[in-house]
Structure formats: C-alpha cells, structure tokens
Amino acid sequence: MHNLGYTRSSYKRSHLLQTPDTFIRTAFPGMKNAVAIVHAGPQLGCGFTQYTVEFEAGGSLASPSFGQRFLMVLDGLLEIRLEESHRRLVPGDYTYLPQGMTHEIFAETSSKAVLIEKPYLSAAGVSPGLHRFGNAPQVASAPLMGNEDLQVQVLIPEELEYDHAINVMTYQPGASLAMVEVHVMEHGLLMLEGEGIYRLDDCWYPVKAGDFIWMAPFCPQWFGALGKLPAKYLIYKDSNRHPASTP
Numbered sequence: 001m002h003n004l005g006y007t008r009s010s011y012k013r014s015h016l017l018q019t020p021d022t023f024i025r026t027a028f029p030g031m032k033n034a035v036a037i038v039h040a041g042p043q044l045g046c047g048f049t050q051y052t053v054e055f056e057a058g059g060s061l062a063s064p065s066f067g068q069r070f071l072m073v074l075d076g077l078l079e080i081r082l083e084e085s086h087r088r089l090v091p092g093d094y095t096y097l098p099q100g101m102t103h104e105i106f107a108e109t110s111s112k113a114v115l116i117e118k119p120y121l122s123a124a125g126v127s128p129g130l131h132r133f134g135n136a137p138q139v140a141s142a143p144l145m146g147n148e149d150l151q152v153q154v155l156i157p158e159e160l161e162y163d164h165a166i167n168v169m170t171y172q173p174g175a176s177l178a179m180v181e182v183h184v185m186e187h188g189l190l191m192l193e194g195e196g197i198y199r200l201d202d203c204w205y206p207v208k209a210g211d212f213i214w215m216a217p218f219c220p221q222w223f224g225a226l227g228k229l230p231a232k233y234l235i236y237k238d239s240n241r242h243p244a245s246t247p
Helices: none
Strands: 015-018 029-040 049-062 068-075 078-082 088-091 092-099 103-107 111-118 133-134 141-144 147-154 164-171 185-192 195-200 205-209 210-216 221-226 231-238
Touching: 015 195, 015 205, 029 185, 029 210, 049 185, 068 078, 088 092, 111 164, 111 231, 164 205, 164 221, 221 231
Parallel strands: none
Antiparallel strands: 015 210, 029 049, 049 103, 049 111, 068 092, 068 111, 078 088, 078 103, 092 133, 141 147, 147 164, 164 231, 185 210, 185 231, 195 205, 195 221
C-alpha cells in the first residue's frame, strides 16, 4: 500500500537522514552488473562521497580515478583484485586503498558493500597512509569517555598519514553519547544494527539499521540507543588536517 507521502527521510541545511524507503539506485562508469545507492557527495556540499553498491554475481567495480577508497562488505562474497594479488572479502571485512592504487572489486555472489571515497588531502612532511585490510568484528574496542556500554572500534589508524577516520560504534540498549557534540568535522553514518534516537540540530529522529545520516560541520548531534538489542553504526569523519586546509 502506498504510504501517502510519509517518510522518515529528512533533508535540512545541516543534515540529511536518508531511509531505505527513499533509496534510488543508479549506475556509473566503472561499474558492471551492479548499482549504487548514493548517500552523500559533492552535490550535498560535503568533502567525501559515500554510497552502497549492490552487486549481481559476476558484477564488478573499478578503482576511482579521483581519490582514495574505503570499502566494507555488508553481505555476500567479494574479491579485490590488485596488480599482483587477489584477496577474498567476507561480511565484516574492509579495506583501505590509497589514492592512485589500481584495483578491481569483483563479486563472487550477489553482494553488498559500503564505500567511502575522497580526494587525499596532503600535508607537508606527511606521507600518505598505506593500503590496509581488516575485519571489523575482530578489531579491538575501547570505551568512549570511560563508558563501557559505548564501545569504539578504530578501523583507520589515528595517524597523520590518514586524512580521515572511520570507526564502528556500538551502544548497549539505553546507552547514549555523554554530551551533545558540536565540532568542525562532518560525518557520514550508516546504521548497521539496532535502533535509537538521533538529535540533529534541533530535530529528533527515530533511526534504525539501514538508515544513512550526513552531518555537516558544527551540526549539534547526539544519539541514544533504544530497543532490546545493541545499536551499531559505521561512521566517517575528516580528521588530522588543519581546518584551513583545502583539497
């Protein structure tokens, strides 16, 4: 039945909540037998691009010509093909590919992955970060601000070689951020599990697994987990560069 125009999706100057009922799929060069759900990009005014790719079995995605790439498998089996090696990726596996590193992503089965891309912002005396593989569930976690019910897993090293951070944050039911955050970094956030309430600017939104959120710099933000299961999300932010730096 038609929902008569209702959706939880909302777009404001300082933030975007994009829910699965409003997803539109598209294809672009370098993609074969696959489609993308674009969540964020320059058209939104942000400094990164984030999208989810849905691959058919045998589908593929070429390396970007304009930036570095982070990829995490959400479902299925992917293979990353580098110039000298191939590696299979299962759900929870992720990889960071520096700018200019030629590769191809190939789907062995029907698969889904989230990708984050941005031009690398160089800094004097700092070498670009190295290519990395990992498995998110196996990454050690640490409590945020001493709260054992709120754990952070750091997927991209917190080193100056990397111009952004990508973490997984897990909230036990009832756990929340200790404060309303207002900061210079922007965020891209994909809800992986569970549900809760997100404050974005002066708006309060129910959110759940599958939702995407973009937060502009200085957007007031806060999250609290609801329900009987933990809430988990993948979150991007720009980091390790002076605010006056430009791509």
